[in-house]
Ligand SMILES: Nc1nc2c(ncn2[C@@H]2O[C@H](COP(=O)(O)OP(=O)(O)O)[C@@H](O)[C@H]2O)c(=O)[nH]1
């Protein structure tokens with residue numbers, strides 16, 4: 467009855483305000499689910515202390531980014547606080563076709579484009595326990611100047627208006643609980659009939 471046929475990978479989108487803990491939760495998630503491929507985005511923003519090219523982001527100039535747009539090489543892209551951010555189309559296509567699940571950490575406009583192009587993508591939004599805690603996390607991280615932090619906090623309120631477009635909402639109170647909830651979501655999604663029907667002969 468059950469055939470061994472390779473399934474297409476699942477596309478997983480994670481969004482949430484700056485400083486909510488996306489990168490932290492993603493590290494925890496990837497340490498438990500080593501089979502998931504994290505998509506390293508392209509950006510024109512400057513690297514922060516401790517960030518490495520090709521690991522956190524592929525850091526490019528505005529000119530290089532605009533060339534990628536012109537060549538139609540991006541699955542999606544958006545401008546966020548005066549910088550471009552975008553996802554390589556080729557890499558994502560290759561991984562998904564090889565049956566590998568792909569995780570994107572992208573903001574709300576990019577997530578909406580992914581939904582349009584790949585309706586089966588799983589969209590997860592992460593929120594902080596409170597707005598005050600979000601502000602504390604951004605200050606404690608100490609990677610951005612005060613005006614940048616204020617800009618990101620303003621943007622957070624706008625971004626939260628898009629929550630109804632997401633399939634799942636996760637509160638990042640503790641990192642382990644948030645990562646655990648995402649793992650549960652992914653397990654349930656992988657059991658959907660549409661993701662397993664190929665396994666059954668003659669259906
Ligand atoms: N649309 C889109 N957004 C991205 C991409 N990569 C990162 N982002 C988003 O860009 C925003 C800013 O990211 P970053 O400057 O690293 O700040 P951080 O979220 O505070 O760590 C975040 O909301 C990310 O989710 C991408 O490839 N496409």
Ligand SMILES: Nc1ncnc2c1ncn2[C@@H]1O[C@H](COP(=O)(O)OP(=O)(O)O)[C@@H](O)[C@H]1O
Pocket residue numbers: 482483484485486487488489490491603604606607638639640641
């Ligand atoms: N659950 C949590 N509780 C307390 N601090 C957290 C939690 N998750 C993340 N942080 C801290 O908050 C700051 C922002 O986290 P980060 O992962 O860089 O956020 P994002 O990628 O969403 O911008 C970091 O200093 C991180 O250590």
